[in-house]
Amino acid sequence: MAKRIFVGNLPFSATEDQLRALFSAHGEVASVNIITDKFTNRSRGFAFVEMSVDAAAIAAIAAINQQQLDGRALTVNEARERSEGGPRPGGFGGGRPGSGPRRGGRDDQKRDFNRPRW
Secondary structure, eight states, X not given: OOEEEEEESOOTTXXXXXXXXXXXXXXOEEEEEEEEOTTTOOEEEEEEXXXXXXXXXXXXXXXXXXXXXXXXXXXXXXXXXXXXXXXXSOSOOOOOTTOSXXXXXXXXXXXXXXXXXX
């Protein structure tokens, strides 16, 4: 089974060919996927590399982690599994206490006007 590897802190100038060459020294590379911004099409600074053999992937992680590429120390570790669907954190939450319409009104609307204030 192929093992996915996360590669972080990539320079924006990094190419898939550079990553393939870097990882192929440790074993067969099945695929390289640099993640890009969907609006600007610019690299987001991380990628996923899939290696055919688990032992080669472990060796590559140990050898390449903290290695310099274009002046940046790469962060290399085993990729975590994607979480399945569902709501994602962030966004325009709402529902926080005190953020809705004001309840209760002013004090003088509830006050008994026949009684002195002080």
